[in-house]
Amino acid sequence: MATSEPRMSARSFARIELFSPRPLDYRRPSRTAPRLRFLPAFVILTQIALGFAGGVVAQAPKAAGALTPPVYVVHISVDGLRPEYLQQLLTAGQAPNFARLKAEGAWTFNARTDYDITVTLPNHVSMLTGRPINNKYGITNSGHRWTLNSTPPPGATLHTNAGYYVASAFDVAHDNGYSTALYASKDKFVLFRDSYNATNGALDVTGANNGRQKIDVYVNNDQNSTAMFSTFLTNMTASPTNYTFLHFTDPDTAGHAGGWGSAAYMATLTNIDAKLGQLFGLIAGSSLLAGNTTIILGADHGGVGTDHSNATLWENYVIEMMLWGPSMSRQIRISTRSMEH
């Protein structure tokens, strides 16, 4: 991540970004409308995620077991979730837990992916590192440079590919003494396990040395998010991790098979809605998680037809961003005007 960017607490960041004089209703972007070029959603998502870790660390003692107050972030990526289709379910009253995220949190259905690429692995790298794929803003080495969307070859890491170390949200949380986890449902996410393991992760020079391995819990059930989520619930009930990234493959898989917006695609959204309900139940039933958990929900790309690889189509690059938790304003529709620099 760019070290020159100031860290902000999630609360202060939310104030800056959320209080717009003219909130926009969700609407289809014009096919001829110019694409927004700056501050794509992944940057905001990651800044908020990291802001939580950094902001709280400034107040909390670093000794293990002495983190006060407890901080938990569940960062969710719904692979291929196109906001237009989620809105259809919300309008029909068929997504009560997504509706709860909206009613109790801050959200926009007009956020953006990376500018250049709209496929799963490069865009998840952006989500987790806060970097665009290619260099941007005139800053040398600002991109993470990962463009491969298939399962990486053995030994490949983000750092060897980029030619420099590519830090992530896992680094910031881990190095500050917080526990981390990645739950995924596509094999290709092994890239993160291997980039941030005990060999390839950076030295921890922040406070106490917590070692090089940045991801404490790694679970990956290829094309089986139900098994993945079941393990997530079990682990989070027994011993919740502070920063937890959850990836649901299902809408993307159904979109490729039968089309974005197909009945099978829509069914994956109602299924994920039910899992969100289980997540709300997990949080409410845990003395650690209740009142201390922030949910960040976004996507790597949308989709149209049976594809999403054309990064110039709004159907592919318009995504949602939903924020829920104790530091989030309630019932706030995030304006995208502040992104239109």
Ligand SMILES: [Zn+2]
């Ligand atoms: Zn896909």
